[in-house]
Amino acid sequence: MKMRMWIxxxxxxxxxxxxxxxxFWLQPSPYWIVPHGTAQFTLQVGHGPYRxxxxxxxxxxxxxxxxxxxxxATDLHSRLHAGVxxxxxxxxxxxxxxxxxxxxxxxxxxxxxxxxxFNDYLHAEGLTPALAERERTHRMDRDGAERYGRHAKxxxxxxxxxxxxxxxxxxxxxxxxxxxxxxxxxxxxxxDELPIQVLYLGQPLPGGLVKLTRxxxxxxxxxxxRTDAAGRAVFKVPAEGSWLLNVIxxxxxxxxxxxxxxxxxxxxxxxxx
Numbered sequence: 001m002k003m004r005m006w007i008x009x010x011x012x013x014x015x016x017x018x019x020x021x022x023x024f025w026l027q028p029s030p031y032w033i034v035p036h037g038t039a040q041f042t043l044q045v046g047h048g049p050y051r052x053x054x055x056x057x058x059x060x061x062x063x064x065x066x067x068x069x070x071x072x073a074t075d076l077h078s079r080l081h082a083g084v085x086x087x088x089x090x091x092x093x094x095x096x097x098x099x100x101x102x103x104x105x106x107x108x109x110x111x112x113x114x115x116x117x118f119n120d121y122l123h124a125e126g127l128t129p130a131l132a133e134r135e136r137t138h139r140m141d142r143d144g145a146e147r148y149g150r151h152a153k154x155x156x157x158x159x160x161x162x163x164x165x166x167x168x169x170x171x172x173x174x175x176x177x178x179x180x181x182x183x184x185x186x187x188x189x190x191x192d193e194l195p196i197q198v199l200y201l202g203q204p205l206p207g208g209l210v211k212l213t214r215x216x217x218x219x220x221x222x223x224x225x226r227t228d229a230a231g232r233a234v235f236k237v238p239a240e241g242s243w244l245l246n247v248i249x250x251x252x253x254x255x256x257x258x259x260x261x262x263x264x265x266x267x268x269x270x271x272x273x
């Protein structure tokens with residue numbers, strides 16, 4: 001009963017706020033930095049006029065690491081200060097090359113939406129497993145509830161770009177849902193293709209709806225692609241501005257659970273000087 005009451009409160013909160021918080025990423029300032037420099041990070045959520053600092057509490061952040069160009073992982077929890085006025089974290093970088101920062105939350109967040117809004121959300125994000133399950137169980141006219149977690153990766157370039165970091169950047173990290181670039185974006189020429197692969201539970205994800213958004217104008221995506229049978233898609237990315245790739249996927253939960261679906265949100269952020 002308490003769980004149902006909590007979900008009802010979440011529904012009221014969502015109805016009062018236009019931020020359903022689908023987009024989530026780790027935003028550095030700046031993306032490119034000199035060796036031994038310090039970058040500040042904020043946790044961003046939403047898009048367009050509804051974009052804001054994420055209010056997520058630090059206790060829900062289960063992983064915050066810097067993967068150095070040589071593959072060494074450094075825990076950054078001590079650098080977190082979520083909700084502080086200036087930034088949510090600050091990190092000093094010493095090793096030249098492309099650093100891959102990863103932040104994950106637990107999957108205990110929950111939302112509930114009326115049937116029409118939930119179905120619209122599933123259509124907009126390309127969540128075909130949830131739509132198919134709701135149709136199969138004749139629940140298209142029922143309210144929908146999900147629990148979710150977030151998985152964010154960000155690329156920071158320390159010193160001039162090169163090719164040494166390509167293996168680290170293109171290596172999967174074992175996230176529940178993960179966007180893996182097959183090339184280092186910082187090694188791209190002025191305008192070139194960026195191939196990516198999406199993995200879900202360690203396997204290629206076909207049919208995922210991946211969105212590319214320029215963060216300076218983030219009201220709507222610049223481009224969307226469905227992943228192919230191997231979980232791959234290719235985007236055109238000019239080597240200027242700040243960019244976000246994001247994808248969402250979900251799976252139905254047993255009827256004994258308090259919510260209907262378990263959803264993962266994944267993002268990859270990078271930018272150019």
